[in-house]
Amino acid sequence: MFTKSLLVGGALAIAASGASAFEFKSSEIHFGWDRIDSSAGDADGFNLGLDASAMASDTIELDFGLGYASPDNISGSGLDNLFRLSLAGNYLFSQGLYAGLFWDGTHFDSSGTFSGWAHVYGLQGGYKNGPVDVVAFYGVGDYSDIGAPSDSDSFGIDFTYTLQNGLDFGAYYLSEDLTTSSIDQYGVTVGYLVPSSQLSSVPVYIVGSFGRMKGATQSFDQFALGVSFPLSGDVKKGRKSFHGRSAFHNAFGIAGTLF
Numbered sequence: 671m672f673t674k675s676l677l678v679g680g681a682l683a684i685a686a687s688g689a690s691a692f693e694f695k696s697s698e699i700h701f702g703w704d705r706i707d708s709s710a711g712d713a714d715g716f717n718l719g720l721d722a723s724a725m726a727s728d729t730i731e732l733d734f735g736l737g738y739a740s741p742d743n744i745s746g747s748g749l750d751n752l753f754r755l756s757l758a759g760n761y762l763f764s765q766g767l768y769a770g771l772f773w774d775g776t777h778f779d780s781s782g783t784f785s786g787w788a789h790v791y792g793l794q795g796g797y798k799n800g801p802v803d804v805v806a807f808y809g810v811g812d813y814s815d816i817g818a819p820s821d822s823d824s825f826g827i828d829f830t831y832t833l834q835n836g837l838d839f840g841a842y843y844l845s846e847d848l849t850t851s852s853i854d855q856y857g858v859t860v861g862y863l864v865p866s867s868q869l870s871s872v873p874v875y876i877v878g879s880f881g882r883m884k885g886a887t888q889s890f891d892q893f894a895l896g897v898s899f900p901l902s903g904d905v906k907k908g909r910k911s912f913h914g915r916s917a918f919h920n921a922f923g924i925a926g927t928l929f
Contacts, residue, residue, distance in 0.1 A: 692724055692725075692726055693724060693725050694722065694723075694724045694902060694903075695723040695724055695725050695731070695903050696722065696723045696900065696902055696903025696904055696905075696906075697720070697721065697722040697723070697900070697901040697902050697903065698720075698721055698722075698875075698898050698899060698900045698901055698905050698906065699718070699719070699720050699898070699899050699901060700718065700719050700720075700721070700875075700896055700897065700898035700899070700910045701716075701717070701718050701896065701897050701898075701910075702716070702717045702718070702719075702894060702895070702896040702897075702910040702911065702912065703715070703716055703717075703894065703895050703896075704716075704717070704892065704893070704894045704911070704912075704920070704923070704924045705892065705893045705894070705924075706883055706890035706891065706892050706924055706925060707890060707891045707892075707893065713741070713742035713924050713925035713926075714742050714924070715739060715740065715741045715742055715912070715923050715924030715925065716739070716740045717737060717738060717739040717740070717910075717911070717912040717923055718737070718738050719735060719736065719737040719738070719754075719910070719912070720735065720736045720737075721733070721734070721735040721736075721756075721906065722734045722735070723903070726759075728762075729761055729762045729763075730759065730760070730761060730762070731759070731760045731761075731762055731768065731770075732757075732758070732759055732760075733756070733757070733758040733759075733760070733772075734756065734757060735754065735755070735756035735757075735774075736753075736754065736755060736756075737752075737753070737754035737755075737756070737912055737913070738751065738752070738753055738754070739751070739752040739754075739912040739922075739923030739924075741922060741923055741924055741925055741926035742924065742925055742926060743925070743926035743927075748780045748781040748784060749778060749779070749780045749784055749922065749926040749927070750779055750780060750781060751779040752776055752777065752778055752779065752912065752919070752922060752923050753776065753777045753779065754774060754775070754776045754777075754912065754913060754919070755774070755775045755776075756772070756773070756774045756775075756914075757772070757773050757774075758770055758771065758772035758773070758794065759771055759772075760794070765799065766797050766798050766799030766802075767795075767796075767797050768795065768796055768797075768798070769793070769794070769795040769796075770793070770794055770795070771791075771792075771793060771794070772790075772791065772792060772793075772794050772807065772809070772915065773789065773790075773791040774789065774790045774791070774913065774914075774915055774916065774919075775787055775788070775789050776788050776789075776790075776913065776916075776919050778816055778922070784816060785816070786815035786816040787815045787816075788811065788812065788813045788815065788816060788918075788919070789811070789812045790809045790810070790811045790812075790824055790913075790915055790916045790919070791809055791810060791812075792807060792808050792809025792810055792824070792915075793807065793808055793809070794806065794807035794808075794915075795807075801831050801832040801833070801838075802830075802831060803828075803829070803830045803831075803832075803907060803908070804827065804828065804829045804830075805827070805828050806825075806826065806827040806828075807824075807825060807826060807827075807915050808823075808824070808825045809823075809824045809825070809915055809916075810822065810823065810824070811823075811824050811846060811848070811916060811918060813848070813918075818848060818850070819848075819849060819850065820848050820849050821848065822846050822847060822848040822918065823846065823847055823848075824844070824845070824846040824915060824916055824917070824918075825844075825845055825846075826842065826843055826844035826845060826855075826915065826917075827842070827843055828840065828841075828842045828908055828909065828914075829841050829842070830859070830861075830907045830908040832907055836862055836863045836864070836865070837860070837861070837862050838859075838860070838861045838862075838863075838877075838907045838908070839858070839859070839860055839861075840858065840859040840860075840861070840907070840908045840909070841856075841857070841858050841859070842855075842856060842857060842858075842859065842879075842881070842908070842909055843855070843856040844856070844915070844916070844917040844920070845917060846916055846917040846918050851885070851886050851918075851928045852885070852886050853883065853884065853885050853886075853917040853918055853921055853928065853929075854882075854883075854884040854917065855881065855882070855883050855884075855892070855917040855920060855921075856881050856882055857879050857880055857881015857882065857892060857909075858879065858880060858881065859877055859878065859879040859908055859909050860877065860878055860879075861875060861876065861877035861878075861907055861908065862875070862876050862877075863875050863905065863907075864876065872899055872900060872901075873899075873900055873905065874897065874898070874899060875896075875897070875898040875899075875900070875905040875907070876895075876896070876897055876898075877895070877896045877898075877907070877908065877909065877910060878893075878894065878895050878896075879892075879893070879894040879895075879896075879909050880892070880893055880894075883917070883920075883921060883924075885921070885928060885929035886928075886929070887929060888929045890929075892924075894909065894910070894911070896909065896910025897910075898910065911923075912924075
């Protein structure tokens with residue numbers, strides 16, 4: 671708990687340190703569909719999100735996010751909705767390198783007893799320069815509010831390469847585990863940025879992905895489709911999952927359960 675408070679406080683301190691020079695950099699709204707498919711069962715989940723990035727100074731970048739997921743709830747757990755709040759602060763080094771802190775809070779809304787908050791918090795770093803965008807993270811998941819016996823370890827990496835014709839290709843890997851369960855989520859993405867035209871006053875970004883979601887006892891093929899509309903600045907390329915830093919939250923957001 672102390673570590674979580676320290677990380678959240680650090681991110682907030684980064685924000686406060688540059689409040690006088692606060693300037694929005696980009697914002698977007700996105701919609702996503704995820705499907706897991708296997709002989710053991712299928713599930714379709716839907717999500718939407720609003721993400722924004724701002725500069726607090728020449729070297730401090732702040733990221734904010736809101737998300738919602740509607741799972742298929744194949745387990746009968748009564749989990750109907752998930753709501754996500756995200757905050758991150760990054761220090762920008764030269765040549766596209768950056769490092770920072772993040773905190774994500776998700777509320778599990780269930781008609782049964784499976785309700786409460788879960789938090790993932792930790793460190794992240796990346797490189798963004800020209801067509802290359804890569805980010806990696808390590809965090810701790812706190813699920814005590816919904817009855818988990820211990821914290822989880824969560825880590826992952828996303829990579830995207832953008833071509834000059836608007837196409838981009840990428841890959842991702844997320845892993846999260848605790849004493850009672852574990853999930854690996856990995857795959858590849860293909861995206862395309864449709865420029866603004868007479869039909870649309872803003873660009874439209876479309877991305878599809880194919881991968882696997884591997885649980886402690888079962889493994890599924892995963893398909894996803896995301897559509898993003900930039901409200902200002904550039905759109906974020908790559909996958910449009912409900913949660914960027916938790917395989918557990920993504921499984922809950924699709925199927926309403928772990929497996």
